[in-house]
Amino acid sequence: MPGRQSEEQPVEMKAAEDEAEVGLGGLTLEELQQGQEAALALEDMMTLSAQTLVQAEVDELYQEVRPLGQGRFGRVLLVTHRQKGTPMALKQLPKPPTSLRGFLYEFCVGLSLGTHSAIVATYGIGIESADSYSFLTEPVLHGDLMAFIQPKVGLPPPAVQRCAAQLASALEHIHAHGLVYRDVKPENVLVCDPDCQRVKLTDFGHTRPRGTLLRLTGPPIPYTAPELCAPPPLPEGLPIQPALDAWALGVLVFCLLTGYFPWDQPLAEADPFYEDFVIWQASGQPQDRPQPWYGLAPAADALLWGLLEPHPRRRSPVGSIRGYLGRPWRQWEGEAGVVGQAEEEGRQ
Template sequence: MNLNQRRRSEIHLEEMLLLTAQNLPEVEVKDNYTILKELGNGSYGQVLLAMNQSQGNLMALKFMQKNITDLQVFLGEYCISLILAAHPCIIGTFGIAFQTDSHYVFAQELAVDNLFSLMKPQIGVPEMAVKRCAIQISSALEYMHLKGLVHRDIKPENILIFDRECRQVKLTDFGLTCPKGTSVESLSENLPYTAPEMCKLGASDRLIVQTSLDVWSFGVLLFCILTGYFPWNSAVPTDKNYSDYTKWHRSSRIFQLPMQWKVLTTEAVEMLRKMLVPEPTKRCTPNEVMNCLKTPWKSHLENKNQNTSRGKLDNSNYLGDRLDNKNIRRRAR
């Protein structure tokens, strides 16, 4: 995307934000929707399964608390979701946005669950399902990046599934999404998916957002769903697994990968190595996964060990103990 195209996209987004702000009605939920159950919750609010009483169709309503959510943040997530919804691998967003006394609300299509629900600790997700996810997430990210947008929150909870075999998955949750080139502060917490350039920010530091942030998170996500482990707890030098990885990345002839990587084939390791480059300018693009689809990603050794204990691996990165980010909701400041 050239500068003129990016500027046009930014102007379009600004116009949508202004128009939506001027036409955000106040709605009494109980008079228009039948709430059936809660689909998810976090510090931002709730996602509820609802039926539109006038049309009878089901949808997911995302409620964001006014007392902790700036109107511009809500409008940004809603309008970006609308802009991206045309892509088949990005969650559909309806033209329904309103406010109540206590919440801002918008509507999206329903999914079966999220990718996290399929992940088996210490095992991950079947290889064919991982490859289906990789193809679709890659396509969604490429589409976003061509529009000059960076997701900034790629993780299994933000990949919605529409079947248990991952024949259809969709990227969701654009609360941290911003245009490439935006200056952002550090996040409140560094997750295993957080790129090292974000992890090293001090409280008063800022980073210019690049698409390479998404490539890093995408690589960590693929590692997690392939193995059932985090590659590290945080991409900082004091994390032993990350430190061991960076040593290996610099000189694989001298240093060995941490044990968690041994279940991956040489081809899969090389693919992830191109995505998980500590230097952001040297990372590949999300479509690197398309070059590796015809080769196995899990080694035959991994298949033999699926029904046996894998306690020799570093359990500090065990998904079953630590991968519970459902209550973590970070907002761009």
Template sequence: MLLVAMKLMNKEKTPMDNFLVEYGMSLSLSGHPNIIETHEIAFQTSNDYVFVQKVAPAGNLIHSIVKVGLNEDLVKGFVPQVASALDFMHSRGMVHRDIKLDNILLMDIECKEVKLADFGLTRLRGTQAPCMAWSIPYTAPELCSLKEGDQLLLHPSIDVWAFGVLLYTVMTGSFPWEEAGGHDPMYREFAWWQTKKDLTLAPGKWQQFSMEARQMFWDLLALNASERCSAMDILKYVHLPWTAKMPPENLTRKTVIHVI
């Protein structure tokens, strides 16, 4: 017997065009080993549009994170898989736009195999993205700074930023900030650190990372979107230490993870 998962999209909240876009995107990307497989089965009920996907038996990453984060070796095992999935999307001109813990599915409880999922916000590179009514910790600063009526051309660097936030989160068990905007003190500290261009001046919880990991985060979370690395550039850091040999004792401020 084959177990499958069904994604239901309420008709009152989801136009048929949006359903067809997400189903088409999901189907076209499902050939990659680290993207959840979508079956060629779609239908509708009186209330919902439905399509069928492979089951992720161990849930998603948000169910695995505890307040202290995950083991470094475990993280280094699955992060390249996420990078590969993003690279696959980006090479085909697609921007995910919703990289977060909830959308990294686990095929086993040890996180040895993960799959990227949820392509409801996925659009082609160069599509105009409007100002959002809200921001979440994964949202890139260029999106956070949009004013009502403004639009931004979608670029893979938006996903790379969210990938960097996700990596920090799985390593520490907390978000680096609530929002990548000037009113957030944690983000202001990070932005100040980057502009000083001195890895040794890491503020707060960034001190628990090695110099190599700090550079990795600078590459992923470059304030200027055009200076961000690609998702696959993370591979050059996988064999380097990410945790400082003697992390500071006073790491009191943090943003608690919540489901978004």
């Protein structure tokens, strides 16, 4: 399962009231205002955080225990406070690839969102060292969701619904703050226990205020929504919406149910699996399912048809998952196999 984030180039938000009509990528004035308010709030938080950065070398303050994760832009370490012994996760971003503004942005997005039970809590401690920027979060010690997905099998049915409910709730929380997460994938979902009972969303480097203009500059991947693959409605790019996260969540749920992607890229002219899906969805005949969709139950069909609607304005919101909890998502799955706890988790 490829997990690479497609290259997308965010553009600074602009007041485009004359482009605010509803349509492909269009924003209402209310939606535009929500994103602008989120952007202004983050700017204020970044200004304050820049004034309180701790100037120190990380190893003077914290003892490294072991690595927790490594990415293209930085690494995450399990550390303990040298005086108090408190365990924490430390995300370290090297200079010069990371600008101070870029660091402060990710740090402050995490601070603004971390009160949700399915989002990794960011602590209010930012550190500038000679060669890196770092911030501290709660430690989540069982790796990411990718390690739990069995190829061509996925996750056990109860775990699929638990994860889907928690992630939908986390994304709703992000959207309520006027932000779009933009990076839903298994590598960004941390697992809190060996049985995959609790998960938490992490890594907010791609999160942007609603309405930020975005242009796709690399090849699409399965999580890329089809509206990003089309020519942008504005010369500067597509004004982003929570519908991007709904699409990516739909792809992730499919992967959790099956252990593989439904397609390589959402382009009918380039990917026959996606073309088959679009034709099947338009037919309204669930029984005539394409081969990758064999084994899914009617509830999963309806859920995923909504989340994977090609037209963003008709796409179901992430919270639509709650309407399908407690029902079988696989054809061989009985009611007893669906954990009732998912309904309660989806309301958190």
